[in-house]
Amino acid sequence: MQLTDEQTAATDEAKQLICELCHTFYLQGWVGGTGGGMSIKADSLIVMAPSGVQKERMIPADMFVLDKEGNVLIDPIARPGPYKPPKLSECSPLFMAAYELRGAGAVMHSHSLNAVMATLLDPSATEFTVTNLEMIKGIAGHGYYDNCIVPIIENTARECELTDRLRQAIKSYPKSQAVLVRRHGVYVWGNTWIQAKTQAECYDYLFEVQQSS
Amino acid sequence: MQLTDEQTAATDEAKQLICELCHTFYLQGWVGGTGGGMSIKADSLIVMAPSGVQKERMIPADMFVLDKEGNVLIDPIARPGPYKPPKLSECSPLFMAAYELRGAGAVMHSHSLNAVMATLLDPSATEFTVTNLEMIKGIAGHGYYDNCIVPIIENTARECELTDRLRQAIKSYPKSQAVLVRRHGVYVWGNTWIQAKTQAECYDYLFEVQQSS
Amino acid sequence: MQLTDEQTAATDEAKQLICELCHTFYLQGWVGGTGGGMSIKADSLIVMAPSGVQKERMIPADMFVLDKEGNVLIDPIARPGPYKPPKLSECSPLFMAAYELRGAGAVMHSHSLNAVMATLLDPSATEFTVTNLEMIKGIAGHGYYDNCIVPIIENTARECELTDRLRQAIKSYPKSQAVLVRRHGVYVWGNTWIQAKTQAECYDYLFEVQQSS
Amino acid sequence: MQLTDEQTAATDEAKQLICELCHTFYLQGWVGGTGGGMSIKADSLIVMAPSGVQKERMIPADMFVLDKEGNVLIDPIARPGPYKPPKLSECSPLFMAAYELRGAGAVMHSHSLNAVMATLLDPSATEFTVTNLEMIKGIAGHGYYDNCIVPIIENTARECELTDRLRQAIKSYPKSQAVLVRRHGVYVWGNTWIQAKTQAECYDYLFEVQQSS
Incomplete structure (x- = not known):
């Protein structure tokens, strides 16, 4: 080609x-x-x-x-x-989901310990929620007083089998710029690589604050 | 120009x-x-x-x-x-406050987790206080046995709206070289960039010690 | 030569x-x-x-x-x-054990605090076990739902005296790619330097998650 | 000259x-x-x-x-x-104490948080003690089963006023290669810069393990 x-x-x-x-x-x-x-x-x-x-x-x-x-x-x-x-x-179909459903310009996948711990604060929770933190303003469409909600999906044996759950979560949470995967990590995207990276950093910080609080 | x-x-x-x-x-x-x-x-x-x-x-x-x-x-x-x-x-008026009210030579703004956690040790406190730590000597006008007090102001939806509170805190705490903003971070200044950076490092260390104690 | x-x-x-x-x-x-x-x-x-x-x-x-x-x-x-x-x-006979008994292509020894703390979670345990974490998939022969078990041997005054215990542990745990040494650290190996390093990183991450949980 | x-x-x-x-x-x-x-x-x-x-x-x-x-x-x-x-x-007389009393080849002074926290585990203790950790072997004259003891002296308003206490501690603890200063940090020395640095790293690690245990 x-x-x-x-x-x-x-x-x-x-x-x-x-x-x-x-x-x-x-x-x-x-x-x-x-x-x-x-x-x-x-x-x-x-x-x-x-x-x-x-x-x-x-x-x-x-x-x-x-x-x-x-x-x-x-x-x-x-x-x-x-x-x-x-x-x-193996993430390929997962990355494609953000491109297709959100028109993303870049997608990242991290195994950050902060992300994993965020899914274990309440091991049965299907959402991670945080509010009243300045860094929330780094997530598109969110202000300081907003609830910043990230859906948590359950992990699967093979990464490609996550696709349906991830696509469903992306559709169900149109304001979220990320999806957490229990005991695994997080997918974050953005309109550009700069926004994807910025949002990944902000989310990771929010995960860490919640864990330290 | x-x-x-x-x-x-x-x-x-x-x-x-x-x-x-x-x-x-x-x-x-x-x-x-x-x-x-x-x-x-x-x-x-x-x-x-x-x-x-x-x-x-x-x-x-x-x-x-x-x-x-x-x-x-x-x-x-x-x-x-x-x-x-x-x-x-957006910090511009906040930086200007330190230049105008303190004759600062440099101003820094950090979102350090240590600073944010320092504002959450007691979520209703209006001051962060620490004493008897060698690193306090890195803050201008402070000795080892002094109380090192940093005012904490509440955050606002937009950074520029913080200006009045920050100016008030700077005036009310003439010995402090920094102002903490709840769930947001810290502003630190100094006569020169070297002093601003040094004081930012010392304050961050003091925030961390207090959190670990 | x-x-x-x-x-x-x-x-x-x-x-x-x-x-x-x-x-x-x-x-x-x-x-x-x-x-x-x-x-x-x-x-x-x-x-x-x-x-x-x-x-x-x-x-x-x-x-x-x-x-x-x-x-x-x-x-x-x-x-x-x-x-x-x-x-x-002093590790030489320990490194040789992994070469001889496992046909390793590389061996590493780390004093990581995460490894030491993993041996102190239960100070009398002879195994470290973790399951249901994505990073387990980085360990050869392990899937997400598997128990990832690492034997823990007791430390000795001189490193070379560890050899017998280490060889025994390697033989007794054929699925493990690592041996923890209480209050000391961990030995990790792999078929190539890339696999040894990858597995060392995955194990360290697993030790850290378990400690934070 | x-x-x-x-x-x-x-x-x-x-x-x-x-x-x-x-x-x-x-x-x-x-x-x-x-x-x-x-x-x-x-x-x-x-x-x-x-x-x-x-x-x-x-x-x-x-x-x-x-x-x-x-x-x-x-x-x-x-x-x-x-x-x-x-x-x-201001550390000059303190550094000189290690040169004079121990024939040191290098001296370091650190404000490491691990060192400060080691002096606060028990705020009235005059010694920090640790045993049964492999990294103790990095301290001259110490084996795995030995008690590794570091004297803790109280801090003073001015660093130079620490000299007498530090000299006394160095004399009273001939096996120690370091002196902790409460709420301040640690002094570590060695026969060469390599040994001073190595011992500083080992002590810091030991301080951190004790704090995590």
Whole structure:
């Protein structure tokens, strides 16, 4: 598949950004143990980090490029052993859900301990709620006095089996910019990579405050 | 508006410093999610970080330059999308309060979790108090045995609406070098950027000790 | 002892990797105070970090090279004082146990506080158990619903005296990829350095979740 | 005062090391808010970081050089404002105590929260004690089963007034490589900068474990 010059430039920038940001996320404990992931829309295409690789050591050539329906257009070049052959993220259908249902420009998945603990404050709760914190204003459509509600869905044995629940939660909570997965982590998106990252940071902070309170 | 050579040199140095320091503050969790901010007086002018941008990824060209009454003299050049057009910080009148009422040389605003938790130790307290800690000596005018008192004001829906309360607190607590904002964060200033940063670090440490005790 | 060109290339890469990874482990608090260690199999040889040195400041020339029976083939060059003469890790027989009994490709030893606290949750427990956490899937042969069990052995005055207990634990828990040592830390291995590091990160995360719950 | 070539080389190396190590200590929260400090013996001279400066932003030219009786031989060159004129550390007589009474090769002072909390576990205790932890072996003369005891002295309004108490504690606890100061921090030394740093890391870890237990 041949990309246009504009598509090449846009996907190259997105590939570089994903590597750079995942390095930062690793230092924050969000993507250790090859967990978590990130995807950015570039022009009309989608750039996505592979599954099961060390997220803080990725290079741009490791990234997949998909069309906007989620079909793989460009496979990354395999690295020599002991690196495993590149594998599209199990999160792929989950990332696609945010692109399709919310018109997102970027999606992130974090295994942050703060997110996991937020799902265990009340192990049977189906929502995480927080209010009256300045950082709530970092979540689109939310003010300081608003209830910031994030749906919590139950985890499944395989990540791809989460898709239906995640899609349902996204539809049921139109104001939320994230979905928590019990004992697993969180999916966060935004109109742009900047908003996705900002909202991921704000949510993580809110999860942490609630846990410390 | 044309700056003198001295003003250009001084503001350039301040712009560079704000970028460098905000990067460090980000790693400490003070300015995540585009929150927090910083301003430094340079010659007779004021350099101020913009609002709603990723504080750890700013470049000198992103900074505003204001005169000492707080009027914008130089607007930063807009970056291409997905970056938003530059916007003067909502904190601007709050930063100006410290410049005007205290003759500050620099002002910082942090969303540090330690600061927020310090306002929740007693959710109705109007003061945070700590004593008998070596790090108190890092706060101007304070010795080891002194009570180090920081006023706590209630948060508002919009940051600019905090101005009156903040000004009142600054006047009522002439020994304090900081004002805490409930469920929001802290404003800290100093005669120079070095003192502002030093005091911000000392206060944050004091907030953390009190929380761990 | 003369290495082949292939062996030289493989051991050089392993030496470089150990230095790089130990620097990262230091920032995570796993190898402070000269504690912890790492070893990687390279071609048919074994590269091993020395004992009692600052793990975050090692250079490739500090590494030992052993044959697959654990005999030293290449001693590192001594650095001038105040550096101490190079000493093979006391962990050496422990690392060899994972190579021999599990066919490991790399072994790590961490003094992480999370690991130590995991052995103190119940100070008389001989196993650490965790289940229903996504990060369990990062441990070879484990799914989300599996019990992830790590044997805990008692510590001894000298590290080399741990060997029998460690070998016994490795044999008794064929599914485990790690052995905890009470009030000491953890040994983790994997088929490759990537898997060893990934599993070390996953285990550490699991230890931390259990402690926070 | 003219240094010999050997003295110049040795002090230059020590100056560089202090800057490098203090940067690392800052990231660990040991020397924030201009607190803490470090000194290294170089040849027959003593290199010492100045007081009241940002420890993570020091350059070699900021260092004092003293003779082995503690007299200043070389004053650092003053930096232009807003930097303050260089001032010898208030810790100077405290550092000298470890050089004189223990023949130390390096001394460190940290305001680590772990150290402060260790003095507050029992606010009237005059000793911190820990045993049965592998990291105790990082403290000279201590084995795994030994009691690792660190004397705790009460803080004073001015750092220099601590000298008598510190000297007394050093003499009364000949096995200890550190002295804790209540609500202040810890002094740690060693035969070389490597041992001083190693022991500082081990003690800090031991303080943290005790607090988490």
